[in-house]
Structure formats: structure tokens, C-alpha cells
Amino acid sequence: xxxxxxxxxxxxxxxxxxxxxxxxxxxxxxxxxxxxxxxxxxxxxxxxxxxxxxxxxxxxxxxxxxxxxxxxxxxxxxxxxxxxxxxxxxxxxxxxxxxxxxxxxxxxxxxxxxxxxxxxxxxxxxxxxxxxxxxxxxxxxxxxxxxxxxxxxxxxxxxxxxxxxxxxxxxxxxxxxxxxxxxxxxxxxxxxxxxxxxxxxxxxxxxxxxxxxxxxxxxxxxxxxxxxxxxxxxxxxxxxxxxxxxxxxxxxxxxxxxxxxxxxxxxxxxxxxxxxxxxxxxxxxxxxxxxxxxxxxxxxxxxxxxxxxxxxxxxxxxxxxxxxx
Numbered sequence: 463x464x465x466x467x468x469x470x471x472x473x474x475x476x477x478x479x480x481x482x483x484x485x486x487x488x489x490x491x492x493x494x495x496x497x498x499x500x501x502x503x504x505x506x507x508x509x510x511x512x513x514x515x516x517x518x519x520x521x522x523x524x525x526x527x528x529x530x531x532x533x534x535x536x537x538x539x540x541x542x543x544x545x546x547x548x549x550x551x552x553x554x555x556x557x558x559x560x561x562x563x564x565x566x567x568x569x570x571x572x573x574x575x576x577x578x579x580x581x582x583x584x585x586x587x588x589x590x591x592x593x594x595x596x597x598x599x600x601x602x603x604x605x606x607x608x609x610x611x612x613x614x615x616x617x618x619x620x621x622x623x624x625x626x627x628x629x630x631x632x633x634x635x636x637x638x639x640x641x642x643x644x645x646x647x648x649x650x651x652x653x654x655x656x657x658x659x660x661x662x663x664x665x666x667x668x669x670x671x672x673x674x675x676x677x678x679x680x681x682x683x684x685x686x687x688x689x690x691x692x693x694x695x696x697x698x699x700x701x702x703x704x705x706x707x708x709x710x711x712x713x714x715x716x717x718x719x720x721x722x723x724x725x726x727x728x729x730x731x732x733x734x735x736x737x738x739x740x741x742x743x744x745x746x747x748x749x750x751x752x753x754x755x756x757x758x759x760x761x762x763x764x765x766x767x768x769x770x771x772x773x774x775x776x777x778x779x780x781x782x783x784x785x786x787x
Contacts (some may be wrong), residue, residue, distance in 0.1 A: 466660050476649050481686030484642035489694055490627045490635040508706025511683035513647045515539050516714045518680050523722040529730040531672035532718055537739045538677030540708045544746040545778040546688045551771025554692055570705035573610045575747035577603050577712040582740030590728035596719045597728055604716035646683050673785045735784055742781040746774055
């Protein structure tokens with residue numbers, strides 16, 4: 463048992479170090495290229511930190527043959543990602559963790575909310591009509607994701623900010639960004655394997671493994687990157703990373719569906735509690751969207767009470783009650 467725990471914390475320490483470094487490199491690249499922190503968060507950082515969910519979901523659906531673990535891990539990861547905003551909002555209660563500079567930067571949050579509603583309805587109503595070896599519902603979610611990312615890419619705006627990294631070399635930062643990304647992806651892929659070993663040793667059940675434990679271990683890169691973003695003052699990168707990660711998590715349901723050859727992925731979900739987790743995710747997305755609007759108008763930090771972050775944490779705790787019910 464001790465050996466598994468040692469491996470687990472060693473992998474987490476690697477993600478902690480390189481997750482912090484990749485955020486700083488992304489900040490440098492965003493400044494040098496004029497792409498903006500939010501764009502970097504939504505497109506690049508979110509995909510890198512969400513790769514563990516992709517490979518864990520495929521493994522759960524194909525090797526373990528458990529759509530419940532696969533979809534539970536995806537929805538659970540989305541919920542945990544939004545819990546991160548709640549934790550940061552409470553921890554940095556004097557900071558504007560919900561701040562969004564431009565209204566178009568809310569689009570990833572809005573579309574992740576829409577896709578979560580769509581997925582939840584598909585689970586509730588068994589709407590995933592099969593075509594070839596994939597379902598219509600998962601295909602539509604993926605198609606919407608592609609359209610959203612294309613729209614964000616086409617409408618990205620250069621940000622003229624105070625230059626903080628005049629002495630940093632772009633090529634060097636790009637190289638370190640790619641190396642860090644490779645390490646995070648590699649560790650993230652292996653981390654759920656160790657997590658599964660740990661779950662077996664501890665005797666945890668599938669619902670906990672998928673929606674809680676694997677959701678935590680696969681979302682650990684988002685946690686580290688998010689804290690690093692806030693310490694850099696890159697609040698727009700924080701929200702961009704979380705919203706982008708949730709978008710990517712929902713889009714990869716289609717990829718998992720392609721690999722699942724034993725039936726209909728969504729319709730084969732037997733645990734109805736996963737759909738209720740989807741409702742929790744919807745409520746948390748609404749809180750974040752509403753909070754970003756309020757924080758833009760707020761100017762007095764001393765009067766700020768972290769109500770929305772506290773509500774996000776309470777909703778997450780309620781989701782734990784649901785999954786164990």
C-alpha cells in the first residue's frame with residue numbers, strides 16, 4: 463500500500479512543478495504574441511490539462527467496460543474544475559477571481575453550460591441514437607465544440623498590456639512550454655492508473671473511483687495551473703482554463719464513444735445519479751457566469767464576501783452526497 467501512495471504523491475509533485483512552470487511560459491507567450499491570457503487558457507492550457515480525462519475515459523469504457531465510470535469521471539471532472547474556482551475564490555477572497563475583461567470571454571463559460579445541459583438531458587432521456595459506432599448526441603456535442611473553438615480563435619484580440627517579460631526569449635519559452643506540456647500529459651495519463659491501483663488497495667467502489675477520485679486525480683493539473691494563474695494575476699487565464707477544460711471534457715465524450723464498441727455509451731449509463739451530477743454541474747456553471755458579471759461591476763474589494771465561491775463549494779459537497787446515496 464505504501465508503495466502505491468509514494469508513486470501517487472511523486473506524480474502529483476511532478477504535475478505541481480511543471481504545472482506552475484507551464485502557466486508562466488503561457489503568460490510569456492501570450493504577452494509576446496499578443497494573443498491574450500484568456501485565449502491561451504481556453505485553447506492551449508485547457509487541452510493540455512484535460513488530456514488525462516480523455517485517456518482515462520477511453521480506458522474506463524474499453525478496458526474496464528464501464529460507461530458509468532467513464533461518463534461519471536467526465537462529469538465529475540467538470541464539477542471538480544468549478545470547485546477549483548470556489549476554493550480559489552475563498553482563499554484569495556480579496557482578489558477578483560471572477561473578473562472577465564471582455565464580454566466575449568464569457569462565451570466558453572456559456573457554451574460549456576449549454577453542452578452540460580445537452581449531455582445531462584441525453585443521459586436522462588437516453589437520447590444518444592446510434593449511427594455506425596457513435597451516437598448522435600455525443601457527435602453534436604463534439605461538433606458544437608469545434609465551432610466554438612473556431613469562433614474563439616477567429617475573434618481573439620491582441621492585448622496591449624504592460625510588458626512584464628521584456629528579457630524573456632520567445633523560442634526558449636515555447637520550447638519549455640512544449641516540454642512541460644509533454645510531461646504533464648505523460649504523468650496525467652499514468653496518474654489514473656496509479657489512482658486505480660490505490661482505489662483497489664483502499665477498497666473504494668466504482669462510483670467513487672469515477673466521479674470523485676479519478677475526477678480529482680485527472681483534474682489535478684487544472685488545480686495547479688489555476689493557482690499559478692492567480693498568483694500571476696492572470697484571472698482571465700484562470701476562468702479561460704476552467705471553462706476551456708470543461709468544454710474539452712464534454713467534447714471528448716464523442717471520442718470515448720467512438721472507442722466504445724460494446725453498445726451505446728450514453729444509453730448504457732446505468733447509474734441515474736450521474737445525471738443528477740450533471741444538474742449540479744449546470745448550477746455551478748450558472749453561478750460562475752453570474753459571478754463574472756457581478757465582479758466586473760464591483761470596485762470595492764474590502765466589501766467583497768465570497769458568496770459565489772462558498773456556494774460552489776457547497777454544491778460540490780452536495781454532489782458527494784448524491785454519488786454516495
